[in-house]
Amino acid sequence: MNEPSDKARDRMADRFRRHVAQTSAEPLGLEIATAEGCTVIDVHGRRYLDFLSGIGVANVGHAHPQVVAAVREQAGRYLHAMVYGEYVQAPQVELAARLAAVLPPSLSMVYFTNSGTEAIEGAIKTARKHTRRKKLVAFEGAFHGDTTGSLSLGGNPVYRDPFEPLLPHVERLPFGEPGALGAIDAETAAVFIEPVQGEGGVRIPSPGYLTALRRRSTEVGSLLVFDEVLTGFGRTGRRFAFEHFGVVPDVLVLAKALGGGMPLGAFVSSPEILATLAAEPPLGHVTTFGGHPVCCAAGLAALDVLERERLWERAESLGETLRGALRALRWRGHLVEVRVIGLLVGLELDDADLTRRLARACFARGLVLNWTLHRDRVIRLAPPLVIREDEIGLGLDILGEAIAEAAR
Numbered sequence: 001m002n003e004p005s006d007k008a009r010d011r012m013a014d015r016f017r018r019h020v021a022q023t024s025a026e027p028l029g030l031e032i033a034t035a036e037g038c039t040v041i042d043v044h045g046r047r048y049l050d051f052l053s054g055i056g057v058a059n060v061g062h063a064h065p066q067v068v069a070a071v072r073e074q075a076g077r078y079l080h081a082m083v084y085g086e087y088v089q090a091p092q093v094e095l096a097a098r099l100a101a102v103l104p105p106s107l108s109m110v111y112f113t114n115s116g117t118e119a120i121e122g123a124i125k126t127a128r129k130h131t132r133r134k135k136l137v138a139f140e141g142a143f144h145g146d147t148t149g150s151l152s153l154g155g156n157p158v159y160r161d162p163f164e165p166l167l168p169h170v171e172r173l174p175f176g177e178p179g180a181l182g183a184i185d186a187e188t189a190a191v192f193i194e195p196v197q198g199e200g201g202v203r204i205p206s207p208g209y210l211t212a213l214r215r216r217s218t219e220v221g222s223l224l225v226f227d228e229v230l231t232g233f234g235r236t237g238r239r240f241a242f243e244h245f246g247v248v249p250d251v252l253v254l255a256k257a258l259g260g261g262m263p264l265g266a267f268v269s270s271p272e273i274l275a276t277l278a279a280e281p282p283l284g285h286v287t288t289f290g291g292h293p294v295c296c297a298a299g300l301a302a303l304d305v306l307e308r309e310r311l312w313e314r315a316e317s318l319g320e321t322l323r324g325a326l327r328a329l330r331w332r333g334h335l336v337e338v339r340v341i342g343l344l345v346g347l348e349l350d351d352a353d354l355t356r357r358l359a360r361a362c363f364a365r366g367l368v369l370n371w372t373l374h375r376d377r378v379i380r381l382a383p384p385l386v387i388r389e390d391e392i393g394l395g396l397d398i399l400g401e402a403i404a405e406a407a408r
């Protein structure tokens with residue numbers, strides 16, 4: 001096979017800027033050739049260590065051979081054959097049943113979507129129709145996606161304001177403050193919360209907070225919705241983050257790692273709650289591609305890998321290794337806090353410019369990481385859960401060098 005010439009590559013980068021809609025002022029612009037495990041390789045043969053997992057997707061690593069084999073096999077049988085929910089599609093059924101088997105009994109029914117934000121939209125509709133209430137409670141700093149309903153729940157006015165009017169009847173509370181939970185009342189259809197806030201800066205609530213939230217939601221009859229799009233599938237050192245807190249939500253929202261690298265989301269609840277989408281009117285929530293058979297086959301393979309290798313246990317112990325090693329780096333006084341839950345890490349620094357310089361210096365040395373969307377002083381690390389110790393060591397070395405450069 002002929003390698004593309006440098007000129008053709010330049011044209012590729014140029015066409016990327018001209019024809020692929022940009023929302024970032026400074027896209028990383030890595031021109032990817034292949035990705036495998038924790039490594040992304042660009043067209044010039046440069047290797048990058050991915051400490052972000054493509055933002056929380058590649059929990060089993062990039063292009064896991066078992067996932068790729070499952071995709072190939074399913075593609076050889078059938079692709080899209082009918083809109084969601086009409087045909088019995090084995091990969092969908094098996095994935096739903098496997099999810100139900102690893103979740104508490106009340107979370108036994110799965111509605112598949114294409115993405116996290118669509119799953120949030122489905123959960124909003126379900127909650128409002130099931131409770132016949134309008135009010136939604138969400139949290140400052142939250143991120144639930146960028147479609148209109150999900151954005152309405154978002155916890156940063158900078159991203160909401162230009163798109164107003166968004167959904168009415170949304171009340172936002174400070175994250176992690178039990179004293180504010182009284183605002184959840186008998187008019188509340190649902191409370192949407194990330195058990196650990198991701199884009200809000202990797203914020204981990206204190207132990208009793210989610211218990212208090214569960215108690216309050218039950219008291220007033222509102223649904224409790226956990227957005228585990230980022231925290232699911234072993235990321236935080238448990239299969240799902242809610243297991244840390246001993247609290248079971250009424251609705252669980254999943255995506256990212258669910259598809260093992262293919263686009264897939266889901267909202268999971270009880271048959272009683274999800275029945276609301278099937279009556280008055282029937283077909284109350286439909287999707288053409290949601291639960292695509294190839295994506296479900298990939299998700300099933302990724303779940304196999306997660307379970308067989310008990311990757312959440314690996315996440316927990318590697319997270320502890322990282323905690324000590326990160327604190328031991330020479331931060332020159334700029335580190336405010338290291339927050340660690342499994343392999344989801346937030347490094348809070350004292351300056352946003354420094355944070356940007358540091359992320360850039362890491363990237364220039366072949367380490368991919370970034371700052372969180374709503375907290376620009378927090379570097380997030382979320383490497384694949386299959387990461388090897390030597391890869392963690394390499395990442396830490398690069399980070400150490402980058403600090404020395406960026407914190408001058």
Ligand code: PMP
Pocket residue numbers: 115116117118143144145146194198199227228229230255256265
């Ligand atoms: N919820 C959370 C917690 C997320 O982190 C994200 C994506 N960053 C979403 C929802 C939206 O998911 P998607 O991009 O698949 O729509």
